[in-house]
């Protein structure tokens with residue numbers, strides 16, 4: 115998949131937040147258009163392995179679970195830990211994804227799916243930045259290495275507006291991967307439609323929710339979305355905020371009632 119966005123000299127794309135929705139939609143349109151027709155979960159393993167040709171492996175990446183996912187941009191080796199926490203060295207070919215064993219189990223399905231979507235997003239957005247083949251970016255190979263290790267706090271991450279001013283390329287990489295992961299797993303139009311349906315079924319006649327105003331309804335609506343899209347509560351909550359469907363307060367200080375109330 116080719117991205118037609120401006121790029122810095124070092125191979126890093128410059129992409130605006132809203133543009134990730136377009137990238138995600140184009141990707142899904144190409145590989146699994148049915149998920150853009152009505153709200154449903156994206157088969158992210160199929161997207162990773164059958165569409166992007168990534169090889170997905172599991173191991174304990176660290177002993178403390180601080181890194182949830184990794185992706186190799188070049189053939190390399192990595193030493194992590196097996197099921198018994200014995201050291202284990204894997205040979206990784208370019209396009210191999212490692213997912214941490216700690217994400218196995220039913221309670222982590224959403225976070226595991228998001229981590230895999232995050233690694234797919236690195237593959238889509240960051241190959242030019244890490245490419246060992248393009249001489250233009252040769253220096254990146256030494257500086258950034260051929261592996262990206264994704265820390266727990268950067269997956270389904272919440273970022274304060276003030277943090278952006280201190281971002282370096284590695285922070286932007288994580289932000290980009292997380293933004294695209296959300297757009298892939300929760301496509302804007304079907305997610306907004308599912309939200310509107312959930313609000314209707316909960317008997318709420320508002321266009322958006324005010325965070326903390328009615329916690330029970332907020333939880334129930336978000337729960338419906340987590341079941342449809344197979345994402346975590348946190349991922350769905352962040353997506354709602356990004357799309358303006360869960361707000362800190364209404365713009366004018368009053369509730370924005372829709373016309374039929």
Ligand SMILES: [Zn+2]
Nearest residue numbers: 263264288291
């Ligand atoms: Zn990452």
